[in-house]
Amino acid sequence: MLKNVRALGKPTAICTIYDAIPVLGDAERAALAAFNDVISRAAISAGLPLIDLRVTCAHVDxxxxxxxxxxxxxxxxxxxxxxxxxxxxxxxRSAHGRVGVTAAHAGSGTAAANAFAVS
Known part of the structure; x- marks a missing residue:
């Protein structure tokens, strides 16, 4: 499916599912881990950039x-x-995906992105 999306030539990024949701139990977190693994592998395989919302939204607030x-x-x-x-x-325009990880600076409350290439 993602190869078909990529073939459209439109800028596309994929996001994982955030998993630090306060009301989730262990079984739900395990299921989300499986979904996120599939999402991550599919994005990388299709050469699409990936935003890891598990890291972005990691706090109760x-x-x-x-x-x-x-x-x-x-x-x-x-x-x-x-x-x-x-x-x-x-x-x-690149055929190489990137994983964008956003994490809060300690003590500042602001977010900063770090990206690295995925082969």
């Missing part, structure tokens, strides 16, 4: 107190920042 399976304002801002950084730094 990244999730909504109203519906904890949804991002909070803080989590949503981190996701938007990760997408903006991917768009700014990734060469979408």
């Amino acid at each position: 990244d999730y909504s107190p109203i519906s904890p399976i949804e991002p909070s304002v803080v989590g949503g801002a981190k996701i938007a920042d990760a997408i903006c950084r991917m768009v700014a730094v990734h060469d979408f």
Whole structure:
């Protein structure tokens, strides 16, 4: 499926599913790990960039107190920042994927993206 999406020639990035959701149990986290493995491998195989939301939304305050399976304002801002950084730094014409990892600076509360090439 992702090869067909890539063939359209439109800038495309793939995101993992965030998994630090406060209400999830061990079984749900294990299932998400399996899904995220499939997502990551598919993105890499298709040469598409990957934003790892497991790292982006890793804190309780990244999730909504109203519906904890949804991002909070803080989590949503981190996701938007990760997408903006991917768009700014990734060469979408390249056949090589990148994994963009967004993590908060210690003590600052701001997010920074680190990207590395995937062979």
